[in-house]
Amino acid sequence: MPKTILGISIVAISLNVVLGAKILGLFPLPINSHRNLYTPLVQELVQRGHHVTVISPYEETIDSKNGSLRSIVLTGFVDWMTDGMKHVRTFDLADTNIFQKLQTVLTFLETMSEMTLGHRNVQRLIHSKETFDVVIITELLTHAHKALAPHFKAPLVSFSTIGLSSFTNLLVGNPAPPSYVPDLFSDYSSKMTFPERLTNSLMHLYTQVCFNWYVYPQQKELMKKYVPGEYDFDQVIHNISLVLLNSHPSINQPVPIVPNVIEIGGFHIKPPKQLPQDLQEYLDNAPNGVIYFSMGSNLKSAELPMAKRDTFVKTFAKLKQKVIWKWEEDVLPGQPENVKVDKWLPQSGILAHPNTRLFITHGGLLSTTETIYHGVPVLAIPVAADQKLNAQRITKEGFGLLLEYHEISETTLTQKLDELLNNPKYAKNAKECSKIFQDRLTGPMETAVYWVEYVIRHKGAPHLKVAGVDLPWYKYMLLDVGLFIVLSLVLSLYVFCKLTKILISLCVPSKSPKLKRS
Structure with missing residues (x-):
């Protein structure tokens, strides 16, 4: 005791x-x-x-x-x-x-x-x-x-x-x-x-x-x-x-x-809270699933150029899935019937819902982390900072696709969405990444x-x-060692060439001058 x-x-x-x-x-x-x-x-x-x-x-x-x-x-x-x-x-x-x-x-x-x-x-x-x-x-x-x-x-x-x-x-x-x-x-x-x-x-x-x-x-x-x-x-x-x-x-x-x-x-991820009733019902009553679209807290969808915005609107209108779009203004021009917009959305709760089929995102690290945690496939449209790097990792791990911002059109967007929604490998890979993400000692x-x-x-x-x-950066990168090796090689080559020239001159007798005939 x-x-x-x-x-x-x-x-x-x-x-x-x-x-x-x-x-x-x-x-x-x-x-x-x-x-x-x-x-x-x-x-x-x-x-x-x-x-x-x-x-x-x-x-x-x-x-x-x-x-x-x-x-x-x-x-x-x-x-x-x-x-x-x-x-x-x-x-x-x-x-x-x-x-x-x-x-x-x-x-x-x-x-x-x-x-x-x-x-x-x-x-x-x-x-x-x-x-x-x-x-x-x-x-x-x-x-x-x-x-x-x-x-x-x-x-x-x-x-x-x-x-x-x-x-x-x-x-x-x-x-x-x-x-x-x-x-x-x-x-x-x-x-x-x-x-x-x-x-x-x-x-x-x-x-x-x-x-x-x-x-x-x-x-x-x-x-x-x-x-x-x-x-x-x-x-x-x-x-x-x-x-x-x-x-x-x-x-x-x-x-x-x-x-x-x-x-x-x-x-930073916590268990999602109960969704607002209207959002919960919207997700529950989606037999073909829901696509969640958000460009994060710094990029705003409402600031998309008109041509890009209309591309999303026309493409979404052709889908059988419902769409939840984080739109920062009161009105979305030409809003289709299958699209629900809001200025603020509980992202983690939406991604956690079993009817969420796909996340269209800018590829920010927080959004990427949350979608991996919940095991949802991704369409990444990177714009700045580390977003392109994150998008490359998404495609490498096989749970999403990359769509370059300057390549956005009805054709390219439709092709990417069709592939992600109809090929089961993306959902499977997303679930596998989620298991790896959550499998930790603490x-x-x-x-x-x-x-x-x-x-x-x-x-x-x-x-x-x-x-x-x-270590100073040049020592850490061994630049001083590299310079020493290069100078040593140059000096050795110079000495070798000099010695070779001397040896040749010693081994090869010089031609004696011809005697003039009298």
Whole structure:
């Protein structure tokens, strides 16, 4: 009995190390899809008894008898985003190349990074005397934000909403050979042709150059400007204790990951709630099934060009299936009888219904994750960001098809829908992917919380970091070794040629001059 009591006491003491921990979360991106990701994690940490401070564009609230939640609002961010998007035709992003996409992202994130650190509410916290047990930030190339970890004397957890990317690989020494790991902004699969591998490699090098000669210096200046104290920028950005990845092998291609990178894809998914009565009846009374169509929370179907919109309307009108369409305006011109529209729809609940036959989506990671979870076939129409990459994975796993935005027509749309609805292999493959996705040792949310608390318990868990994080990028990529080998070969060849020329001159007697006859 005494040993049992002692054991319980030891466990209680070890749990007290993390129960009631002070956690700071920085999630500045004013986009609903990102909010839908970090909110469940924050809520779970509060329910576990932690005291969480969240810096975000939204007023976050939660009722809990265990921990607490304090919201520091980045006022003005939502309006800034809304005003900025007024002049952007989002569907035109489908026609930009990967280099243009990267430059657009870098410019946007640079502005947001300075707005965040310079915000009066954030400055008030920075100049307080508070400390935290861990700092969690969204990994967005906003590296100056990472200085909040040493400033508040806390280990750093990076939260990647898009899975692995060049954003995080360089910071934790994670290998990502461009021979089979496509760039985030590309639409390549893991099996690339030679031209694709060449482009992917050039993109990899271009990213390195952008990061080291543009992003890092600019972020270093922001760190010095807004975060008091003397910090070594290289140490700040590489001192990441843990990376939480919104990925899983059933969604993303399998890649090597270092010990402090943890996959938690699907952590935000909860059992669907009861559907509204009208929607429940609409789905129940669909003998031929239902197609669900949504372009996500950032892309809006209502902003589709008229020709593209009419293509969907005319194609849907010819189907025997019902259609539920997320349409953000009051009226859909020419709305067919078999189409139901609404500005907001409970996506997970619709996908969970047994009569849902197909999901037409932009291929965003959250939508892709939810459709895999529920085992529903997909027609992916990617436009921007990682959507083309996700669409390639969908086709590779065989539970969906890709329709390029610029190829949308009544003919192509009808052909894709006929194939997906009438060929049973897509539904079968979707169910198989769902089984793989859900077959885990522990749930993804349990995994996420465990590792955050692990970092707190072990004071940053430095034993998980690989030596690659301490190497400059040119050493990590063995460029210095490659240069040495090339110079050595050139020098050896030069010496060989010189010696050969000397030996030839010694072995071959020179012709004696002819004597002139007198």
